[in-house]
Amino acid sequence: MALEKATLTFYKVDSCGLYKWGDHTPFLGDTVDILDDLLSWSSGKGVAQTATYQVPKGNDLLPSLLLDIKKAGNNYLLTLWNQTPTQQGSVPSVDPNSSVGSASVTMNGTKKGTIPGFATYFWFIPSERVFACVQFDHSTTGHKVMEKYVKSFIDPFSKHVVFNLKADGTFESKGYAGHLSDKHLNLHPKFSSSLFRKPGNTDHILDNHAMIEQVVRKTNLEMKNTADKQLLQRMMDAFRRGINISSKLPASGINVNYQMPIDLTRQELEALIKDWEKSNSNSKVQWDDYGFKIKGEMNKIYWLSGSIARDGFDLDVSRQNAEVIDSNSLIQELNKKSQYILRLIK
Template identity: 25%
Template sequence: MLTAKVKFYNINRCGYYKYSSKVPDLSNTSDVLLKLNDWASDGREFINTGTYKAEKDEDILNTYFCGLATDKRYGDHLLTLWAEVPNDSGVVYGMPPLAKPGKVDMLTTGFDIDKAIPGFPCYFWFIPQLNVFASIKFDHSLMGKGHLDNYLNGYLANKSPYRVFDEDNKVIGFSVDGKKTNDSSKLKPNFYAVGMKYDEVQAELISNLSKITKILKREKITYRAPDDRKIIERVFSGLLKNAPDSTQERTLLHEMEFKPTETELKSIIKSYNSLENTSSIRNVGFKYSDGRAIWLSGANVSFEIELNVRRKDNHIIPPGRLLSAIIKRRDELITKMKTPPTGG
């Protein structure tokens, strides 16, 4: 048995769309995944399963294809990707947890960059029937939503069989047979998904918009990070001659007067929902004029569950095995997806 954190997302776009259309004119979620599998499994090498080239200054690096499994009964899919992590020519750094601040030498785990791509697997359970997917996170994997966004958008734009080329081999549109039509240049590739919310939380905030007087934010900070150190020093400024020196993470609560518009409120909720696990932000909330606080963490459709699946050390869970374990608890998972937890 492995403990998994499951976080659900609504699929708003997956395919090829005409301007402002919400309905795809070409392809759909299952079609995209199955054709992706055909392309990535055609005998090419792992390094050639990337669909985009990450910029050096981006936090999300390259992403690669590990496998896809499909359940014939429900039409669900389990997609496994490999998310490259930051490294210095194959070297991944670490700091001794008991070292004192100011220590500059780092521990290293090295790879031959010609033999290994440093990273972690990401598992995604797609339910086309409901137009949703879930990130399935274990201790050895990442949520990887940003990697999935980049990967599928890269596939749709750069690798799919629907591309239409001009004489210079440049993509000029998309069509069902890859041939130019009157509409081929009007179709745009798009995969867009947003975190699923328990409607009650967002609806409550919107209906009580006039009562919101403050915004709240909890974040993790550490004295080891220069920017965080300045925050800690400012907190104790005028109270202690020197701020407490600690290597442990601390939680900081920000509270500021704020009366958002509905547009601002929705934007904050959307931004919070798109945060990666690596973000220092742990929670965001709003305080009403009566002093009551509503936190957005209660809005995310996210929970932990035990899955009857095993993993060998230093192995990715095979997509078929993981999908089989999920399907056995499919009804329970979907019920939990639709049912807000008691107490918010």
């Protein structure tokens, strides 16, 4: 066991189960029911047997498999394996110091019969109707992949969907458990979630949109990104002529903070907030934010990040290997510290 820094981002469960078209309340299933069903369904299966969806060509979604699911008390920990693309059994990687247009790409071999990828973790607290994406090493939460995985499990793999085995070995839907006599019952699976937004900053910003006098922007410009580097050069030119951006600047990027007067309608402001939340929902980056100065409120800046239920925690966990956190140790530690962690959403 060792202390590791984890970033937790909370989401509300907006829908989970099988729904009649147009209804907002599930006809069959709920979060506990579906997760218990997934736990039962996966028992004894090999990882390769746990795919619930196929990714069509042209889709950016990663394929995923169930690495583990644990229940402790009334909470659950879902661990997914996100498959990374391969080329003839090898994973390509690019040399960041090579030039645009002639980049050097290396093909890294993988062990035959294995599936390259990375793990993502989701801590469900059904009593609060929320879950948290738990990030350790990776900048992505895998949130959208998890949504797709659970939704695709609900139909056709959950206990609520009944199938007949046909003579040719294929299956056909017979109906829904407990309602087989209703031939006209037509349900569809839903699993959706949204960032848990704490009341406060965002509401105050929107309510006072007409009084906003300045917007403060914090962002990170990556020096290995040509467009970002050019933007920083233009900023430096505007500040003081003759300063050139050094090629020795760190590739990890430069934190930039600037402010500007702005006049936004409420609709434009809502669109800005929605776009920012979308781009930041899967990120651990702290230096990417908008702040708003409101007339009459001296020296006060309202940051959008102040409305997201996200924070870092030291968790005492063990690893199965360099990539995967042991599920038992993680859910026990999260449950142990739940009272402290859940202050984020109170």
